[in-house]
Amino acid sequence: MDLSRESKRTLDRLEPRLETRFADYISKHPEEWQVFEARLNRHFEDLFRILHHLYGEHYDFFYHIEELLGVLASYWAQRSVELKTLDAERENNPDWFQSNQMLGGVCYVDLFAGNLKGVQEKIPYFKELGLTYLHLMPLFRCPEGENDGGYAISSYREVNPALGSMQELSNLARLLRGQGISLVLDFVFNHTSNEHEWALKARAGDPDYQSFYYMFDDRLMPDAYERTLREIFPEEHPGAFTYFPEIGKWVWTTFHSNQWDLNYSNPVVFNRMAEEMLFLANAGVEVLRLDAVAFLWKQMGTNCENLPEAHMLIQAFNSIARISAPALIFKSEAIVHPDEVVRYIHPKECQISYNPLLMALLWNTLATRQTDLLTFSMQERFKIHPRCAWVNYVRCHDDIGWTFSDEDAAQLGINGFDHRRFLNEFYTGKFPGSFARGLPFQENPRTGDARISGTCASLAGLEKAIYQETEREVELALRRILLIHSVILSIGGIPLIYLGDEIATLNDYRYREDPAKVRDSRWVHRPFADWEKYKRRHDETTMEGKLYSRLRRLIQLRKEIMAFGGAQTEILTLRSKHLFSYVRQLQNERVLAICNFSEQPQIIDGNEIRLHGLGYHFVDLVSGQPYSTINDLMLEPYQFVWLKVDS
Ligand code: GLC
Ligand code: GLC
Numbered sequence: 001m002d003l004s005r006e007s008k009r010t011l012d013r014l015e016p017r018l019e020t021r022f023a024d025y026i027s028k029h030p031e032e033w034q035v036f037e038a039r040l041n042r043h044f045e046d047l048f049r050i051l052h053h054l055y056g057e058h059y060d061f062f063y064h065i066e067e068l069l070g071v072l073a074s075y076w077a078q079r080s081v082e083l084k085t086l087d088a089e090r091e092n093n094p095d096w097f098q099s100n101q102m103l104g105g106v107c108y109v110d111l112f113a114g115n116l117k118g119v120q121e122k123i124p125y126f127k128e129l130g131l132t133y134l135h136l137m138p139l140f141r142c143p144e145g146e147n148d149g150g151y152a153i154s155s156y157r158e159v160n161p162a163l164g165s166m167q168e169l170s171n172l173a174r175l176l177r178g179q180g181i182s183l184v185l186d187f188v189f190n191h192t193s194n195e196h197e198w199a200l201k202a203r204a205g206d207p208d209y210q211s212f213y214y215m216f217d218d219r220l221m222p223d224a225y226e227r228t229l230r231e232i233f234p235e236e237h238p239g240a241f242t243y244f245p246e247i248g249k250w251v252w253t254t255f256h257s258n259q260w261d262l263n264y265s266n267p268v269v270f271n272r273m274a275e276e277m278l279f280l281a282n283a284g285v286e287v288l289r290l291d292a293v294a295f296l297w298k299q300m301g302t303n304c305e306n307l308p309e310a311h312m313l314i315q316a317f318n319s320i321a322r323i324s325a326p327a328l329i330f331k332s333e334a335i336v337h338p339d340e341v342v343r344y345i346h347p348k349e350c351q352i353s354y355n356p357l358l359m360a361l362l363w364n365t366l367a368t369r370q371t372d373l374l375t376f377s378m379q380e381r382f383k384i385h386p387r388c389a390w391v392n393y394v395r396c397h398d399d400i401g402w403t404f405s406d407e408d409a410a411q412l413g414i415n416g417f418d419h420r421r422f423l424n425e426f427y428t429g430k431f432p433g434s435f436a437r438g439l440p441f442q443e444n445p446r447t448g449d450a451r452i453s454g455t456c457a458s459l460a461g462l463e464k465a466i467y468q469e470t471e472r473e474v475e476l477a478l479r480r481i482l483l484i485h486s487v488i489l490s491i492g493g494i495p496l497i498y499l500g501d502e503i504a505t506l507n508d509y510r511y512r513e514d515p516a517k518v519r520d521s522r523w524v525h526r527p528f529a530d531w532e533k534y535k536r537r538h539d540e541t542t543m544e545g546k547l548y549s550r551l552r553r554l555i556q557l558r559k560e561i562m563a564f565g566g567a568q569t570e571i572l573t574l575r576s577k578h579l580f581s582y583v584r585q586l587q588n589e590r591v592l593a594i595c596n597f598s599e600q601p602q603i604i605d606g607n608e609i610r611l612h613g614l615g616y617h618f619v620d621l622v623s624g625q626p627y628s629t630i631n632d633l634m635l636e637p638y639q640f641v642w643l644k645v646d647s
Contacts, residue, residue, distance in 0.1 A: 007048035010065060011041070018069055025077045032084070036076045039323045040069075046348065047319035050312045055267040064267040068274060068320075075278035076324045082174070083284065086327040097133075097329065097352060097389055097494060098566025101559055104133035104184070104496035106396060108149065109163050112499060112529045116164030120172055123179055125534075129502065130555045133494060134176060135184035135289060137397060139163050143195050143258055145516040149397065149526065151186070151291065152193035152259045156276040166283065173284025182286035184331070189273050189317075190292040191259040194244075194251075198272075199260055203247055212269050213260045214252035214298065216241075222250045228303050232295075234444045236519065240304075254295050264296055264313055274320050281325035287352070289331045290314060293344055306340040314349050331391060335398070338381050338405050347387045352494065355390040356403050357381060362394060362484045363452075363459065364404065367426045367436075369598040371580040377408050378571045378582075382492070389566060390493030394484045395459075395501055399441040399451035399522055400427070417448070427452040427459055435461030435477065437507060439521040453521040456481055456498065457547075458507040466506075466543070474543075476599055478504070479638035482550055483595055486622075486640045489558045490593050491582060492569040500529060502551050503537050503544040557621055557642065563589040572612060576602055579635075583614065590614065591621070592643040596635040604633040609643075618643035 015037070019026060026033045048065070055061055079087075090096060105126065113119045119136065126134060138150030141158045150160070159165050173183040192199055201209035216222055222241040229240050232254050241250040242257040252261040262269050280288065297309035314330065321328040332350035334341050338357045345353045361374040384390065402423050406416030425431040427438040438454030457463065460480040465473035481504065488495040511523030537548040558564050567586035574581050578598035584591045592614055596602045606629035610616065618627045621642040627633060635641065 003049050003052060004045060006052070007045040010048060010062070011044050014066055014069055015040075017066065018073055021070065022073050022077065025073075029077075032076075035084075036073065036323070039326065040072065043319045043322045047316055047323075050316040050319075051267070051270075054265075054309060054312060054316075055270070058267055061267070064271060068271050071271060071275050071278065072320060072324045075275070075282060079282050079325060080284075083282065083325070083327060086177075086286075087325065090327040090329075094347075094387065095566060100562055100565030102132050102494045102565075103130045103555060103558070104135065104391065104393075104494050105129065105131045105499050106135035106137065106184075106496060107499040107529070108137045108397070108526065109139045111526060115162065116159070116168040116172055120168075120175060123175065123181075126176075126181060127179060129497075129552070130559060131181055133182050133184055133287065133496070135186075135287075135496070138186050138188060139169070143193050146256065146258065146519075147193065147516075148256050148259060148520075149522075151188055152191075152195075152256060153188050154193045154195040155197070157279055170283045173286075177284065177286075183284060184287040184289055185280060185285045186291050187277055187280065187288040187330075188291040189262065189277070190295050191253075191255065191261045194258045194260055196260075203244075205247070208268075210249075211266050212263055212272075214263050215247075215249045217249060219250065222252075225252075225298070225300060225304070228301055230303055230305065231444060231447075233442055234446075235442050252298070255292070261295065261298075264309075265298075270313070270316070274317065277317060277320065278324055281321065281328045286327060287329050287331055289333055290317075290350060291333050293332055293334050293350075294336050294340070306334070306336060306343065311343065311349060314344065318348055318350075335401055335403060337403065338377070338408075341403075342381070342384060345384050345388045347385065351387070352389045352391050353384075354396075355392050355493065356401070357405075358390070358487070358491070359393055359395075360400060360403050362487060363400060363427070364402070364423060365580065365597045366460065366480055366484065367423060367434075370577050371595075371597055372412050372577055373404065373409060373414065374580055375571060375573055376412060377404060378491075379573075380408065381405075382569055382571060386566075391496050392488035392491060392493045393496040393498065394488060395456040395498040395525065396496070397498065397522065397526055399453050400438075400459075401451045421448065424450045424452060427454065429464070435464055435473070435480075437461075437463040439507075439524050441521045453524050455505050455507050455525040455527075456484075456501040457504040458525075460484075462504055462543075463506045476637060478547055478550075481547060482554070483597070483638045483640055485551060486554055486593070486642075487580070487595060489554050490561075490564050490584060490591070490642065492564075492567065492584065495558070498525075500527070502548055503533055504547045505530070505533070554622070561589070561591060561621065561642070561644075562586050563591050574604065575608060576604065578602055579604070583612075590645045592618070592645070593640065594633070594635065594643070595640040596638055599637040601637060602635045604635070606631055606633065609633065614643075615645040617646040619646050620644075 141155040242253040294305045297307040298304040330350040332344035332353040335356045344350045365374045402420040426434045427436045437458045438452045441451040441453045443450040461477035465477045507524045508527035511517040517523040536542040536544040539545040563584040563586040570583045572581040580595045610629040
């Protein structure tokens with residue numbers, strides 16, 4: 001079938017019906033309608049092809065297409081003039097997020113500031129830090145008690161009443177935008193909570209809503225699926241299904257039992273979620289973090305992760321955004337094998353993506369003091385589509401999974417399985433001499449797998465140093481924190497700070513006293529923000545001040561160095577296995593970053609730097625010191641330099 005022709009025919013047939021339906025709006029806003037039609041015509045074929053592939057077999061396929069067009073038009077009609085202006089701006093400047101001005105921050109509304117009003121009051125702080133991107137973790141209505149930190153969503157249209165209202169949320173989005181800060185929210189679209197209206201109807205026995213989820217009467221299908229599935233939260237429930245005796249059914253629950261996976265093989269689910277997405281876009285959200293993208297599509301006999309249809313679904317949602325809310329971009333949360341992570345990154349899929357590989361390898365390198373795996377992996381894998389960007393981070397609200405590629409590791413003689421064991425021992429502090437204080441997360445006795453929880457400061461050695469060691473170890477821990485932050489600030493992409501890390505927040509073990517949290521060790525790195533601690537950030541005699549002042553300075557530098565924005569990154573191989581190095585270049589501006597990942601000083605022969613053809617005379621932007629390749633370059637323990645070619 002000639003899908004291009006079919007897509008055109010479909011649109012030709014449906015557009016007049018749409019025009020009749022929206023006649024009133026069109027007569028009042030003829031220009032806006034023209035803009036919409038132009039976008040619809042530009043992007044409809046992409047959308048049609050995918051939907052035809054996914055749902056073309058359904059006898060009522062065209063009904064769902066027509067319905068979706070109605071959704072697209074009505075959310076466009078409801079979109080504010082202000083956001084429509086932003087749409088046009090972003091279409092003219094699709095690379096806006098590549099700028100070296102970009103800096104992200106992420107927090108929980110309740111833990112950071114109590115509620116949305118509290119977040120609003122923190123805008124001056126966000127400005128001080130330099131944020132241009134603020135990710136507020138799920139703030140929607142969710143079950144009481146265990147709710148996976150809000151990732152079990154009961155309504156995408158109602159803010160959790162304890163945090164505020166929808167009105168406050170869209171006001172906040174506007175205020176933030178006025179200050180140059182884009183609001184980022186999650187689109188938790190793989191699952192809803194078991195208290196979502198759809199789930200409630202399914203639980204009441206409505207077959208239409210039961211088909212929104214994967215529900216089975218007995219173990220036949222679950223057993224068949226589970227033969228090839230990975231267990232995601234094995235400490236919470238084995239396998240991927242949970243039995244609900246009240247309805248006598250097994251429900252697909254990849255994550256927690258109260259997070260029910262949506263059934264995207266049902267076109268109604270796609271259409272309903274498209275509406276939820278556009279609703280969020282119209283509330284002023286500029287970036288949607290697509291949660292748990294890997295799990296969207298299920299197919300018997302596969303691991304049900306990263307299937308081609310999962311990509312198609314995201315692309316379809318993306319086309320919808322291009323048509324009805326073009327300012328919106330997507331960020332991928334795929335914490336999977338690096339080969340799979342990059343497949344979500346494309347201008348037509350997710351424009352930006354977490355970089356879990358860099359994150360995991362920064363921690364790996366701190367543990368081993370060996371940069372070879374980091375260097376090799378980044379040489380192979382850092383480069384992505386030039387219209388896209390990494391979101392580089394050192395910590396987030398989740399655990400650290402050791403998602404490096406075993407194939408890459410094997411090339412360097414490292415056995416992936418054994419090495420992950422070592423890393424888990426190291427970061428839980430069991431390995432002799434380890435500086436880290438982390439906790440295991442989701443240990444799976446069957447496979448030997450585990451992941452790591454803990455704050456940046458505690459994992460980098462600050463907790464141990466403060467309580468058990470000397471000033472020197474405290475300083476080394478601070479340097480580790482700065483070192484890994486220096487990389488995310490300069491290597492290319494949007495740096496994302498897990499708020500609290502900038503003032504050296506330590507692990508908080510009090511989550512163990514809360515029955516809703518005790519079973520999930522990630523709460524150790526999700527404490528309430530301590531504003532007394534924040535107050536000390538300008539006092540350099542305090543721990544907070546020591547870190548904050550140095551980090552702030554790096555952030556300022558990032559914003560002065562154009563080459564730290566969207567530009568080429570070349571990862572170098574230096575002779576010393578303790579050094580990690582890269583060149584950032586934008587037109588004539590070139591900066592050579594060299595990081596010492598060891599607590600021993602390192603000496604680099606000036607010749608080695610010259611051999612990379614970078615010039616003779618530099619200035620280190622971090623220390624302000626000049627450097628010439630006539631001399632050797634000395635790096636202190638954990639020191640990093642940003643050498644700018646002095647021409
Ligand atoms: C994402 C979130 C994580 C949550 C999971 C299920 O990975 O980051 O916190 O547990 O999705 O929604
Ligand atoms: C996502 C990630 C997984 C992570 C989990 C939350 O599923 O893929 O690696 O651990 O969310 O913790």
